[in-house]
Amino acid sequence: MMLDADLYSVQEVRTFLAKAKEAQAKLESFSQEQVDAIVAAMSKAGEEAAERLAAMAVEETGFGNVPDKRMKNLFAAQRVYEAIKDRKTVGIIRKDEENKVWEVAQPVGIVAGIVPSTNPTSTVIFKSMIALKARNAIIFSPHPSAAKCTLEAARLMAEAAVRAGAPEGLIHCITKPTLQATNELIKHKLTDVILATGGTAMVKAAYSSGKPAFGVGPGNVPVYIHHTADVAAAAKHIVQSKTFDYGTICASEQALVVDESIKRQVIAALQREGAYFLNEQEKGRVAAVIMINGSLNAKVVGRSPQAIAELAGISIPTGTRVLIGEETQVGKAFPLSVEKLSPILGFYTVQDWKEGAKRCRELLDLGGLGHTLGIHAQDEAVITAFGLAQPASRIAVNTGTTFGGIGATTGIQPSLTLGCGSFGNNITSDNIGPQHLLNVKRVAFGIREMPPSQPVAATAATEAAALEAVSSLNVGLSRDEIKDIIKSVLAEMTAKA
Known part of the structure; x- marks a missing residue:
């Protein structure tokens, strides 16, 4: 009997969960050395397939470009691996001899991995490695528009793990993704925790599932350029960051907030880096294609400036890397102020850092609370003020926010899942790693006697x-x-x- 797509996908999820449960129980008995060998093999497989998976993702989704998608895959396979390879995740992982407390790691079990269409293959490499590093199984639910490349990335990770000695059945991917299948996965009794990377609706669904969940909020990232900034370096970092994979990483810059005293210098520096400033008519046409019925237009997400210009019906110079439009208002009625996930930037002018801080807060309030903020400045007092007051979990200083936020150019933990804390209705503000997929038990020895209660005299x-x-x-x-x-x-x- 032929099952319809919904029934087939739901049954597939149940089958995967049963297999993952059995495989994870076996993995739980593995030593740290065995686990580390498995993760090392997965890292190598991801590195070797980085370009091929990048090409598959671009061809299937139409988002981004192959060189940058390849770099994202390598970031997951290499940089994330280097950050986690020496972390203890088996047995007693820490002993506090002074307080006589031992910390013991125990896996959470089965992870549900929600995969976005903007970063499908790199997300699979990343989530597979951190899940197995913590001795968990993982089942991926891909975005329908990225199903083939997500499935292939999961297959590569699974095969690499098995070749290195892992039990069969630790890594699965839904082959025919449906909303019903995703709901089954995130609500099933065998699912232990959810790693949700995707749209706002999907993240809300994860948090409403009744399961522990790590979700990621939207990243409407503002970047303040103070008059003490190294303007040339700031322009270089911003354009490199914003144009990476055509802006598909949620930590990428969305709006620049610039001190008026250096406005001309900043504009000139950005133009030297390939920025094209839209005139009022051009800005109106680009703004008209950013949103459709109050939501971001998928036809601009991860597209080149040339493709966006063609869609908007404008002409731009050859070699343009990013489109910039000056703006004075913030709100959904002003599309250049929203998260655009494309090489388009809003540009605001302010009198001083206090006005700049207020404008940045407005932009975060619009749709980026808890995510990321950038600042280019040499004045440590101003940097401190932003760090203390702004509701962003990552404050990237004098670096591109795309790379700073994920830990590529900063000392933050390298990760492709960035928590937004309670600002963004998330459970953590951390960059997610294997430590978030562990239960940590405490073996605590008595180190002092509890004094007896004393009778209270009548007063x-x-x-x-x-x-x-x-x-x-x-x-x-x-x-x-x-x-x-x-x-x-x-x-x-x-x-x-």
């Missing part, structure tokens, strides 16, 4: 309160008689204690 206040309470009952006794009775009772209670 004048206690006697007065009791006297007042009993007197109000009108029991036919004088206050002195009642007082003598209370003293006698309290003395007897104290003696027995």
Whole structure:
């Protein structure tokens, strides 16, 4: 009997979960050395397939470009691996000899991995490695528009793991993704935790599933350029970051907020890096194609400036790398102020850092709370003020926010899942790693004795309160008689204690 796509995909999820449960139970008995060998093999497989997977992703989704997609795959396979390879995730992972507390790692079990269409193959490499590093199994739910490349990346990771000695059945990917299949995966009793990277609706669904979930909020990233900034370096970093994979990483810059005293210098520096500033008519046409019915137009996401210009019906110079439009307002009625996930930037002018901070906060409030903010400045007091006050989990200083946020050019943990904390209704503000996919148990030795409780002597206040309470009952006794009775009772209670 032929099943329809929904029924088939739901049954596939159930089958995968049963196999993953069995395989994960076997993996749980592996030593740290065995686990590390498996993850090393997966890293190598991801590195070797980086370009091929990149080409598949671009061909299937139409988002981004092959060289940058390849770099994203390599970031996951190499940089993330280097960051996690020496982390202890098996047995006793830490001993605090002074306080006599041992920390013991135990896997969470089965991870549901939600995969976005903008970064499909790199996400699979990344999530597969951190899941197995913590001795978990993982089942991927791909975006329908990236199903083939996501499936291939999962297959490569699974085969590499098995060749290195992992049990069969640790890594799976839904072959015919449907909404029903994803719901089954995130709500099933065998699923233990959810790693959700995707649109706002998908992240909300993960948090509403009744399962522990790590979700990622939107990243409407503002970048403030202070008058003390190295303008040439700032322009170089911003354009390199914003144009990487045509802006598909959620930590990429979305709007620039610039001190008026250096506005001309900043514009000139950006133009030297390949930025094209739209005139009012051109800005209107580009703004008109950014949003459709209040939502981001998929036809601009991850597209080149040339493709966006053609869609908008404007002509741009050869070699243009990013489109920039000046803006004065913030809100959904002003498309250059929203998260665009494409090589388009809004450009705001402010009088000083205080006005700049206010404008950045407005942009974050619009749709990027808790994610990432950038600042280019040499004045440490201003940097400190932004770091203390802005509701962003990552403040990238004098670097591109795309690379700074994911930990490529900063000391933040390398990751492709960036938590937004309570600012963005997320459970953590961390860059996610294998430590988030572990249960950590504490073996705690007694190091001090608990002192015994001491009897509380009757006080004048206690006697007065009791006297007042009993007197109000009108029991036919004088206050002195009642007082003598209370003293006698309290003395007897104290003696027995």
